[in-house]
Amino acid sequence: MKKTSPAPDVGCGAATLQLHRVAIDTYRENVAYLNRDCGVYRAEGFQALSKVEVRANGRRILASLNVVDDPAIVDCGELGLSEDAFAQLGVENGHPATISQAEPPSSIPALHRKIAGERLDREDFRAIVRDIAEHRYSKIELTAFVVATNQGELDREEVYFLTDAMTGVGRRLDWHEHPVVDKHCIGGIPGNRTSMLVVPIVAAHGMLCPKTSSRAITSPAGTADTMEVLANVELPFARLEEIVREHRACLAWGGTSELSPADDVLIAVERPLSIDSPGQMVASILSKKVAAGSTHLVLDIPVGPTAKVRSMPEAQRLRKLFEFVAGRMGLTIDVVITDGRQPVGSGIGPVLEARDVMRVLENDPRAPNDLRQKALRLAGRMLEFDPDVRGGDGYAIARDILDSGRALAKMQAIIAAQGHKAFDHNAPALAPLSFEVNAAQAGVVVAIDNLLLARIARLAGAPKVQGAGVDLLYKLGERVEAGAPLYRVYAAYPADLEFARQASQRSGGFTLGSADELPHLYVEF
């Protein structure tokens, strides 16, 4: 079936207007406002919602056009811009600007071929990713790309092309050193804050580990959210570089949008659609790691009934895809398939997770052992990237570093360098309101629903409210008496507490049964 050709590029001359900041926050979507009576609007044949190009101060942005009928919002001769869009031009109110019809992005024919199910080549992906990174795609076009490249629609070579193209459009760091190590988890497991343990351990060993971490998107806490309880995480790049040079590591970073700008744009449609296909996940993760200058990566794929990956064959397929693309990108990768049957540690939410992390670092007897063990094993695998560490010795070295307090000292040095915040893991600043969810009957914990517990923690206010979240009092395989509290929920506001309570009332997220009902543990750790 022939596609009709896209809207004609009329290439009309641009018109000059005075820029006017319209104090409307349209969130990531650039909107231009033009008065309907404005000569430019009529003469240029603009249509509402059509994409326009605005130039001022040597910069150029694309925006969707809204037509205004109130001169108090935007008058004739003015060109209104939403807050974000205005900020992108970096000028004052009244600055002259030109507006013209935006040309359709040149990669649209390639997008159409992908929608029609064709295989794209390296140049196609480069063109598409460049247009995406430069905000030339509308939300509709972005969504079309995400859906058309979803699930099985990309072969492994195409995933490599996509990854390479995403790396190509961003900033790329070079640490002038080898190896540069990193770890990453594909996500989905609440409380899984191993990075904050692994990074100080491998840095204490002397490895360079400039950890790129992110804030939560759909989870109750990201590593950056949790680290922010202990230290400043938003630092200028030059300062971070100094910290990494001095301490071999950092646990900060907001700059992933610079490293993989296309990824940042794609997430804006992937998130509301809850699409997270293998190809897009691999491209997103590996493009950021390569751009951040990593040469070696330990990748954690948790498997479990409520994890992102639910079966061992699925995990193996994903591992193969990561290995293929990493190989083509020149990145050494060690993929570790881990136990994703339940949250890691006890706390879910920034303060609660920071408490768990600090307890492990302090060798506190209350430290959650599963978090400690997982972090040691992952750190061990990373240490084995060191050519001087013999295969199989990594775990013991990591344990020595942790037990000796060298990991804690390294963490304290990183915290001090990034800018210390007051935190007492013996008296963490939890949100003031709380309730407990109790066991309806006695039994052994045979299932914990990662998704539901993450959702309860988010409803309770995490990660926005640092002290909100869920504190688990039992884990898989433990015996619970009837009426005993399974977990405690913390919230700052009555409404949040109520939402969390409603969500926890439906099923609670815990399944009690007999020990032989425990789900099979697929993996080594």
Next chain:
Amino acid sequence: MKKTSPAPDVGCGAATLQLHRVAIDTYRENVAYLNRDCGVYRAEGFQALSKVEVRANGRRILASLNVVDDPAIVDCGELGLSEDAFAQLGVENGHPATISQAEPPSSIPALHRKIAGERLDREDFRAIVRDIAEHRYSKIELTAFVVATNQGELDREEVYFLTDAMTGVGRRLDWHEHPVVDKHCIGGIPGNRTSMLVVPIVAAHGMLCPKTSSRAITSPAGTADTMEVLANVELPFARLEEIVREHRACLAWGGTSELSPADDVLIAVERPLSIDSPGQMVASILSKKVAAGSTHLVLDIPVGPTAKVRSMPEAQRLRKLFEFVAGRMGLTIDVVITDGRQPVGSGIGPVLEARDVMRVLENDPRAPNDLRQKALRLAGRMLEFDPDVRGGDGYAIARDILDSGRALAKMQAIIAAQGHKAFDHNAPALAPLSFEVNAAQAGVVVAIDNLLLARIARLAGAPKVQGAGVDLLYKLGERVEAGAPLYRVYAAYPADLEFARQASQRSGGFTLGSADELPHLYVEF
């Protein structure tokens, strides 16, 4: 791969505010504006761009949220709504309204299954189409549906489910008569105004033909745009019904959005993406015909190198799909595969096409013969739906009706009933500016590019400027001398003329060669 669950429905209590019309035209996209300092905004945990539900006056609309930092646009305690959104509630400024988080549409899990490539059942399509028709889908979700159901992703049973669901959500007309006939073309051929000939012919024969026609979406003229040159086309439904009862036909109608509201919403994303897959085309066309009460349909599928359908096998596959779905819907269909190698008639654009139509009706010797012949053949097929007309006799009956002036009389009656407009086909009101495109060398016309000529006509101003467009002076197979004008372009504004000139300079749209290079004519007419 597991999809993470959609954003939680927090089900929070709604807050009451005063409605305030914000004079911004956001075109089809409902936008709600809330002041950032507003207690409601903070307490309810709204996020910019999140979907909210606004209730007032017993009505309920969904909108995207924009956050405002200027009390002059929206003050605390006010709930701003964009123009369209405000109009949908039918209230005055200051009317109380409540705002709450919108629940995610209940059909989203089915959408996810379709994205993952699964087959959906009848109930899935009903749920999705209902949510779409009720504007519960965001642009992102709509696009995901359109792309996921594109090209080969729907089997014929699913196309039937989609068609049936789209018919189910709209208004459905019942003319209490049998047969109710209609004709439709899948589009793509400029100048193809056969409806304005076929309808008066079959109505003159006494058949009931309440033609549902539309305005141009991406073409230089739709039937409604062309008819509007001759008569009023926007009439209340009750008046149209009277006209149809009295004259057996009408050539008006804006009400397709009532007949297939989901289609109307889907077009908003299909158009910018230029997606027009067989399944969506069949569902869109047949749902509207069934909803309009048609029992018999002649469907025109033009085939040619620059038509929507480019090969005979493709046309046959599409015919089969139309026949299957029409059969399941209880609609009698006669699919006709026609010559789509070039525009039909001479004129492209509302006034030029109205001129051609009136010349055919008046039996004017200047009437384009291809338009006359095609209309007679299509009308003949429709007449054969009459059980009293013998198979094969339709064409001759149609020709008699046309040649005798009975078709013209019927057309004049319809025009008078809808509201006559002054039009003289001997002196049509063409746009004042024009230029000609001349043959670079002598030769026989062996190709005319439908897409390019449509584009030139649109750039010249059609259909907005009724008198703008392209007048073809040669058609396929005709011999042209070097320097002779191939076509003339009309425009109202110098800028439009210039855009059209630029587009015509690149290739002109005509290919001259020798008679044996003429493309094979696939079809009977």
